Amino acid sequence: MSLYLDTDTWLHHLHPVVRLLGMLALFVAAFVVERPAWQAPVLLPLAALLWWSGGWRNVRRLRWLFGLAFVMTLLVWTLFYGPDGRPPLWAWGPIHISQTAPRFALGMALKLQIFLAAGILFLSVTRIEEFAYALTRLGLPYAFGFTMTLAFRLVPVFVESAVTVLQAQRCRGLDLEHGGPWQRLRRTVPVMVPVFMGALRRADQMAMALEARGFQSRQVRTILDAWPARGGDVLAALALFGLVAAYLALWWQGVLHIAP
Amino acid sequence: MSPLAEPAAALRGVTFTYRGAATPALRDVSLRIGRGEVVLLMGASGAGKSTLARCLNRTIPQFLPGILTGSVVVAGSDVGGATVADLAGVVGLVSQDFEAQLFSTSVRHEVAFGMEQLGVPRPEMARRLAAALAVVGLAGFDRRDPVTLSGGEKQRLAIAALLAQEPALLVLDEPTTDLDPAGKSEIFAVLATLRRRGASVLLIEHETGAAEFADRLVLMQEGRVVADGAPAALLPDVVRLEALGVRPLDGDRLGAALGWRTRAASVEDAAARLRPLMRPRALADAAPAAPAPLPLCGAAPRVPIGTARRDVVQAGQGGWRPPDGAEVLVRVAGLRHAYAPDRAALDGVSLEIRRGDFVALIGRNGSGKTTLAKCLNGLLVPQRGRVDVRGRALRDLTLAEVAADVGYVFQNPDQQIFAASAYDEVAFAPRNAGLAEDEVARRVQRVLAAVGLDDCGPGDPFLLGKGERQRLAVASLLALEPALLILDEPTTGLDYAEQRRMMHRLAALHAGGLTLVIITHTPWVVAEYAQRGVVLSEGRVVFDGPLRALLAEEALLASARFRLPDCTRIGRALGLTPLSVDELLVAVSPGGAA
Numbered sequence: 001m002s003l004y005l006d007t008d009t010w011l012h013h014l015h016p017v018v019r020l021l022g023m024l025a026l027f028v029a030a031f032v033v034e035r036p037a038w039q040a041p042v043l044l045p046l047a048a049l050l051w052w053s054g055g056w057r058n059v060r061r062l063r064w065l066f067g068l069a070f071v072m073t074l075l076v077w078t079l080f081y082g083p084d085g086r087p088p089l090w091a092w093g094p095i096h097i098s099q100t101a102p103r104f105a106l107g108m109a110l111k112l113q114i115f116l117a118a119g120i121l122f123l124s125v126t127r128i129e130e131f132a133y134a135l136t137r138l139g140l141p142y143a144f145g146f147t148m149t150l151a152f153r154l155v156p157v158f159v160e161s162a163v164t165v166l167q168a169q170r171c172r173g174l175d176l177e178h179g180g181p182w183q184r185l186r187r188t189v190p191v192m193v194p195v196f197m198g199a200l201r202r203a204d205q206m207a208m209a210l211e212a213r214g215f216q217s218r219q220v221r222t223i224l225d226a227w228p229a230r231g232g233d234v235l236a237a238l239a240l241f242g243l244v245a246a247y248l249a250l251w252w253q254g255v256l257h258i259a260p
Numbered sequence: 261m262s263p264l265a266e267p268a269a270a271l272r273g274v275t276f277t278y279r280g281a282a283t284p285a286l287r288d289v290s291l292r293i294g295r296g297e298v299v300l301l302m303g304a305s306g307a308g309k310s311t312l313a314r315c316l317n318r319t320i321p322q323f324l325p326g327i328l329t330g331s332v333v334v335a336g337s338d339v340g341g342a343t344v345a346d347l348a349g350v351v352g353l354v355s356q357d358f359e360a361q362l363f364s365t366s367v368r369h370e371v372a373f374g375m376e377q378l379g380v381p382r383p384e385m386a387r388r389l390a391a392a393l394a395v396v397g398l399a400g401f402d403r404r405d406p407v408t409l410s411g412g413e414k415q416r417l418a419i420a421a422l423l424a425q426e427p428a429l430l431v432l433d434e435p436t437t438d439l440d441p442a443g444k445s446e447i448f449a450v451l452a453t454l455r456r457r458g459a460s461v462l463l464i465e466h467e468t469g470a471a472e473f474a475d476r477l478v479l480m481q482e483g484r485v486v487a488d489g490a491p492a493a494l495l496p497d498v499v500r501l502e503a504l505g506v507r508p509l510d511g512d513r514l515g516a517a518l519g520w521r522t523r524a525a526s527v528e529d530a531a532a533r534l535r536p537l538m539r540p541r542a543l544a545d546a547a548p549a550a551p552a553p554l555p556l557c558g559a560a561p562r563v564p565i566g567t568a569r570r571d572v573v574q575a576g577q578g579g580w581r582p583p584d585g586a587e588v589l590v591r592v593a594g595l596r597h598a599y600a601p602d603r604a605a606l607d608g609v610s611l612e613i614r615r616g617d618f619v620a621l622i623g624r625n626g627s628g629k630t631t632l633a634k635c636l637n638g639l640l641v642p643q644r645g646r647v648d649v650r651g652r653a654l655r656d657l658t659l660a661e662v663a664a665d666v667g668y669v670f671q672n673p674d675q676q677i678f679a680a681s682a683y684d685e686v687a688f689a690p691r692n693a694g695l696a697e698d699e700v701a702r703r704v705q706r707v708l709a710a711v712g713l714d715d716c717g718p719g720d721p722f723l724l725g726k727g728e729r730q731r732l733a734v735a736s737l738l739a740l741e742p743a744l745l746i747l748d749e750p751t752t753g754l755d756y757a758e759q760r761r762m763m764h765r766l767a768a769l770h771a772g773g774l775t776l777v778i779i780t781h782t783p784w785v786v787a788e789y790a791q792r793g794v795v796l797s798e799g800r801v802v803f804d805g806p807l808r809a810l811l812a813e814e815a816l817l818a819s820a821r822f823r824l825p826d827c828t829r830i831g832r833a834l835g836l837t838p839l840s841v842d843e844l845l846v847a848v849s850p851g852g853a854a
Binding site: 220 | 319322323345346347348349352357360363364365366372374376377378380389403407421634663670676678688689692693737
């Protein structure tokens with residue numbers, strides 16, 4: 001379930017803060033773009049980095065998510081973009097596909113693909129401990145960073161538990177596939193109760209285990225891995241800064257907008 | 261260091277009552293754990309063992325509030341007023357749930373986690389990390405993701421993480437409960453290393469075999485320490501151990517029955533003492549007999565010494581199997597299933613389960629046992645092969661239709677219990693099946709009685725003990741009146757008395773006509789209750805036959821990491837394959853002394 005790839009690419013060796021800022025920079029650059037062509041300068045290097053770091057394997061693993069997100073975004077924005085003041089490409093009842101809609105929808109779909117891909121690239125080359133470290137270096141309290149990253153660890157555990165509970169109840173004839181919405185909702189109680197009880201128990205045990213390992217002790221924390229900033233980190237940070245600055249400037253000038 | 265020096269820990273007059281409880285969980289407990297001593301703490305569930313352990317690191321009363329009196333001293337300091345985090349470098353507490361103790365994405369980060377919290381300098385951290393991993397046998401695992409480790413490896417990692425904090429006292433609270441035999445052996449090997457290195461350890465266990473690694477044995481009952489001494493002095497008192505809910509060792513049971521003045525030092529020693537006592541006929545007839553159908557069901561026959569014949573030992577319950585004409589409840593042919601393309605969880609599995617079978621499904625973790633069991637009742641659809649339930653293709657049946665014939669009890673009852681009363685919990689399945697309420701009531705009463713929970717109907721199921729919740733889970737499947745019940749690890753996490761209770765109930769249900777398949781790692785449960793053994797290895801069936809014949813296949817069982825019960829090992833040294841101590845005693849003359 002974890003996306004982290006334990007390999008030794010130069011991306012893995014970048015300072016965790018730079019990796020986190022890199023992901024945020026890609027988010028910002030993609031976010032301000034409406035015109036599909038301008039997504040390419042972000043998308044192509046991102047694809048290259050995914051290929052280089054091995055993160056492409058995770059993209060393949062989650063290709064259904066990429067496909068679904070792309071198709072749904074394209075469909076929804078094409079259908080609901082609304083009139084652009086020009087004759088529509090196609091109209092039927094309340095549905096109105098303007099001339100701008102397909103291009104805008106494509107831009108939005110590519111934007112979402114970049115968000116997903118950038119997130120996957122980050123998680124492919126960053127351990128959760130490094131993520132927590134980066135958050136603390138950016139000024140967030142350690143407890144906050146640790147708790148957030150712990151959530152990443154617990155999601156698969158809870159999903160697994162929910163699947164087991166569902167199987168156990170199906171063995172006793174639980175049927176969630178028939179009946180009206182209210183009936184179905186009521187029938188989820190035999191699944192929800194054991195899942196939540198189990199989650200509470202697990203949280204309780206984890207809290208005890210964490211304190212027994214000194215979490216929140218009064219000592220000054222040390223860290224296992226040293227992360228001195230190196231030349232490569234500075235160069236990468238400058239490149240990211242340049243990327244964001246360029247895209248913000250283009251956005252300010254209106255180059256990235258789709259004119260109706 | 262001598263145990264007489266300043267102790268690693270000492271409790272004086274400790275009494276603790278959980279908030280809302282009517283009676284204390286600990287009553288005036290005084291206990292001393294010497295430096296470099298390994299103390300084994302045993303007793304039935306609810307005796308107060310875990311409560312005592314939690315008082316040592318202040319989990320009680322910080323997380324589990326109540327009234328605590330008396331004093332707890334660890335490494336020379338009274339810990340009253342300290343927090344759990346304050347004591348992180350003083351007391352290391354490992355619990356049975358290793359999943360809840362691991363938080364990191366690599367072994368080295370996991371071991372370093374506690375040291376980071378305690379502010380250990382980086383060079384010192386590296387030294388301790390290497391040392392701790394070496395002690396638990398995980399050197400070279402530094403970069404592995406804990407998720408990819410086996411159960412035994414995870415538990416060893418949890419121990420390493422605490423060892424790296426260099427505590428004065430290590431407390432291991434049932435560390436082997438959720439492990440298979442291979443995992444248990446790994447933990448006991450770590451324990452042997454710790455003992456050699458002079459660590460101070462308090463070990464809480466249900467496995468009496470752990471006494472081998474302990475300097476002292478402490479027995480608890482109803483919150484009190486009732487015995488404290490050398491294991492060799494306490495273990496021969498088998499009557500007392502049974503009364504305290506502790507399973508005596510087979511060698512000690514033999515010794516008690518035959519009046520041995522000294523304990524057998526090993527399996528070989530016990531066999532050597534028994535050899536002169538063997539009945540002449542038994543010795544002459546030492547070759548394994550062909551399995552003969554004997555209608556023995558349930559627990560192994562408890563035959564008084566000297567009243568039975570050796571042929572019973574060879575062809576008793578473990579040689580029984582349903583007649584060839586018995587109805588085939590489940591037929592599996594050419595089953596193949598893979599979770600990953602490069603490794604099949606099941607590969608060409610074919611077998612039949614006939615009415616009246618009592619099958620033990622055995623194999624290492626990952627051998628395909630649970631995958632096979634889930635294919636038998638449709639929870640998993642195999643990628644290739646065919647499963648027929650009572651002559652009908654499983655793929656043509658709904659899960660509800662299958663459930664009426666094949667019940668599946670999951671390992672952890674807490675993954676299904678949800679109702680406000682035990683009655684409603686059991687009534688859930690028959691109500692889903694659309695039965696009338698009077699029929700539901702009849703079935704619920706019947707199955708609650710069958711599992712020994714007659715009086716629990718109106719009660720809250722969440723307030724029942726673990727063993728009772730496990731039996732409630734069995735009852736909730738029995739209410740559908742299936743012909744076949746599959747149980748995944750039905751005795752895991754239970755103390756000896758509850759394990760016995762559970763297995764006696766299952767044996768009685770089997771005697772009443774229920775066909776059973778159990779997945780288990782517990783040797784004596786397999787030997788004393790099952791009649792047929794099916795061994796899986798890497799997704800293939802490598803043995804399918806009468807249980808006694810299986811227990812004679814020592815090499816095969818060793819490769820499946822299944823440890824024979826001691827009584828069977830002693831019997832094998834004498835050319836017999838007994839399934840229980842009672843059976844072994846049948847083969848010898850009474851009154852012999854050694």
